[in-house]
Amino acid sequence: MTTGTRDKKSKRIGEVRCQNCFVRFYPPQGAEQASCPECGWEWYISWSGKLAKIRKPVWESWERHLAEDKKETEE
Numbered sequence: 001m002t003t004g005t006r007d008k009k010s011k012r013i014g015e016v017r018c019q020n021c022f023v024r025f026y027p028p029q030g031a032e033q034a035s036c037p038e039c040g041w042e043w044y045i046s047w048s049g050k051l052a053k054i055r056k057p058v059w060e061s062w063e064r065h066l067a068e069d070k071k072e073t074e075e
């Protein structure tokens with residue numbers, strides 16, 4: 001038996017897609033929160049077995065980002 005087809009299938013296990021910049025990344029297995037390596041936004045992750053899914057944004061993180069943006073535009 002070859003493992004070729006199995007590898008293809010298991011590639012996406014644990015993978016999520018950032019809802020801010022749409023980059024795919026792998027949160028640490030079982031992590032409740034993960035931040036996107038591309039844009040840095042943090043997300044709550046829900047797990048069903050080994051499948052990861054983005055649940056909702058971590059609002060404190062969003063507020064921090066927004067506050068930083070605001071500061072820059074105000075000056």
Ligand SMILES: [Zn+2]
Nearest residue numbers: 018021036039
């Ligand atoms: Zn992102």
